[in-house]
Amino acid sequence: MSAFPHTFPLTRRGFFRAAGTAIVATVAPALTGCASQPGPRWRADPFALGVAAGEPTPDGFVLWTRLAPDPLSSDPDTPGGMPHRGTTGGDVAIDYEIATDPAMRAIVRSGHAIAEADYAHSVHLEVRGLEPGRRYWYRFRSGEADSDIGQAITAPAAGTPTDRLRFGFVSCANYEHGYFSAYRHLADESPDLVLFLGDYIYEFVEDRRPTVRKHSDGIEAKTLPLYRNRYAQYRTDPDLRRLHATAPCLMTWDDHEVQNDYADRWSQTFDDPTAFLRRRADAYRAFYEHMPVRPSRARPQGASMRVYERFAFGDLVSFAMLDGRQWRARESCYGAPDRGRAHLTVDATCPERLDATRSMLGDQQEAWLYDRLAKSTTRWNVLGQDVLMAEFRQRQKDDTFAFWSDDWNGYPAARERLLTHLHDSRVANPVVLGGDIHSFWANDLQLSIGARPVTIATEFVGTSVTSPGVPFDYFNDRIADNPHIRFFESRVRGYGSVDVARGRMTTKFRAISDVRDPNAGVTTLKTFVVEDGKPGVQVA
Numbered sequence: 001m002s003a004f005p006h007t008f009p010l011t012r013r014g015f016f017r018a019a020g021t022a023i024v025a026t027v028a029p030a031l032t033g034c035a036s037q038p039g040p041r042w043r044a045d046p047f048a049l050g051v052a053a054g055e056p057t058p059d060g061f062v063l064w065t066r067l068a069p070d071p072l073s074s075d076p077d078t079p080g081g082m083p084h085r086g087t088t089g090g091d092v093a094i095d096y097e098i099a100t101d102p103a104m105r106a107i108v109r110s111g112h113a114i115a116e117a118d119y120a121h122s123v124h125l126e127v128r129g130l131e132p133g134r135r136y137w138y139r140f141r142s143g144e145a146d147s148d149i150g151q152a153i154t155a156p157a158a159g160t161p162t163d164r165l166r167f168g169f170v171s172c173a174n175y176e177h178g179y180f181s182a183y184r185h186l187a188d189e190s191p192d193l194v195l196f197l198g199d200y201i202y203e204f205v206e207d208r209r210p211t212v213r214k215h216s217d218g219i220e221a222k223t224l225p226l227y228r229n230r231y232a233q234y235r236t237d238p239d240l241r242r243l244h245a246t247a248p249c250l251m252t253w254d255d256h257e258v259q260n261d262y263a264d265r266w267s268q269t270f271d272d273p274t275a276f277l278r279r280r281a282d283a284y285r286a287f288y289e290h291m292p293v294r295p296s297r298a299r300p301q302g303a304s305m306r307v308y309e310r311f312a313f314g315d316l317v318s319f320a321m322l323d324g325r326q327w328r329a330r331e332s333c334y335g336a337p338d339r340g341r342a343h344l345t346v347d348a349t350c351p352e353r354l355d356a357t358r359s360m361l362g363d364q365q366e367a368w369l370y371d372r373l374a375k376s377t378t379r380w381n382v383l384g385q386d387v388l389m390a391e392f393r394q395r396q397k398d399d400t401f402a403f404w405s406d407d408w409n410g411y412p413a414a415r416e417r418l419l420t421h422l423h424d425s426r427v428a429n430p431v432v433l434g435g436d437i438h439s440f441w442a443n444d445l446q447l448s449i450g451a452r453p454v455t456i457a458t459e460f461v462g463t464s465v466t467s468p469g470v471p472f473d474y475f476n477d478r479i480a481d482n483p484h485i486r487f488f489e490s491r492v493r494g495y496g497s498v499d500v501a502r503g504r505m506t507t508k509f510r511a512i513s514d515v516r517d518p519n520a521g522v523t524t525l526k527t528f529v530v531e532d533g534k535p536g537v538q539v540a
């Protein structure tokens, strides 16, 4: 993408100088009449965090940007270098344009969008009334500053015959552990859509392992200003910025957007739930402020935010994006005296794991999902969610089996309910995508029917963008105890690349050469197909 030369001198009128910084923000004093105001003048690029599009529907999408001329401002009163409300601050009206060509000549829509001071001057523009099933380009403008030109698509109308959709899925991008070459190579593929499956940021600061680069503030994010700056730092990464400009996205989160291995109001560090919910509210708000999610659905209410939603692309494929953190049951045997941390493997000494009332998604989201899946008429039904779903039995020294408590292995009754629903409702071609475990997996998701394992759905788990992989030997030694695990590899970083056609879905596991190399190359590690009407992994 272009570099941004816009650096404008301060001038007299309407300018605000943040104390102790060289930044400016300035704005039309009121939103009304802003069209007639001269635009703000900026001494630094207000669009340093780039642009993003998300949540394509048949008639539109959500467009995002955030004004941040000083992206990592350390003054909590001027997030991104922009003043809060008051005599000098407030909402800012900026211009946007949507075109049908990459040079932005054929403008089909233009107007004003509001950068809301209450949400760190982020813009969440819900665009409607566009044509279905086509590509658009967009940009924002403020004064003499132009944003990146981004690409978005509208979905084909419901039921429209649709031959193909190409998308990528990514997860676990710890800035400190490497460069975002996975994002760059995915952008180079020009996918129609990108699914972010969680751990988009990491809240903690690495203090046990060597790092490649640093979280700028050097402390764990626990408050709104710190979460904001974490997102801002990630968005200044050129590879991530370009990926967002290249394709619209669907978002969900995992734990590190708030805290490692949290579950609902239950903190890994056993914080008081009321205090933890305050932290969660700050974290969710910062997530909202930085993502192209639909404000009419996703704007947070205190510590609650609705991330889950379903998106359909003609008659071909739908994506149910799920929230596996906000409503999940407390991790089994949480706080047991022998446990220093919430997340551990649990075994037969923890019967709570098997409790039928435990839910990963929460009752409301589970009911919503089953209803949407039962009514779905698309040929492929993708579930985009955060963690490994397949059973993974971990043989212990005494030949008993233990299970990871933080993924679906900690919620086996919920997994069985979901797979039973997929089976009983004859949901067409269910494919589950996940992340979290920093390794590639290709799995047959099975139910025991009449004592016989029957494959109900197919699962692909993407490796991390940068985060260190789980120990290869430990996991690999246990694959033989789990014959439904068809492929496992934790020694590479990368992403998943999927080509959905009517008759088959092809999934490539793409591996980058070296996470420490900002110019890393990419290769295809493995290619799998799922045939229409035949659940389960096939090696291409």
Ligand code: FE
Residues within 6 Å of the ligand: 171, 172, 173, 199, 256, 436, 437, 438, 464, 467
């Ligand atoms: Fe992770």
Ligand code: CA
Residues within 6 Å of the ligand: 199, 254, 255, 256, 436, 437
């Ligand atoms: Ca995680």
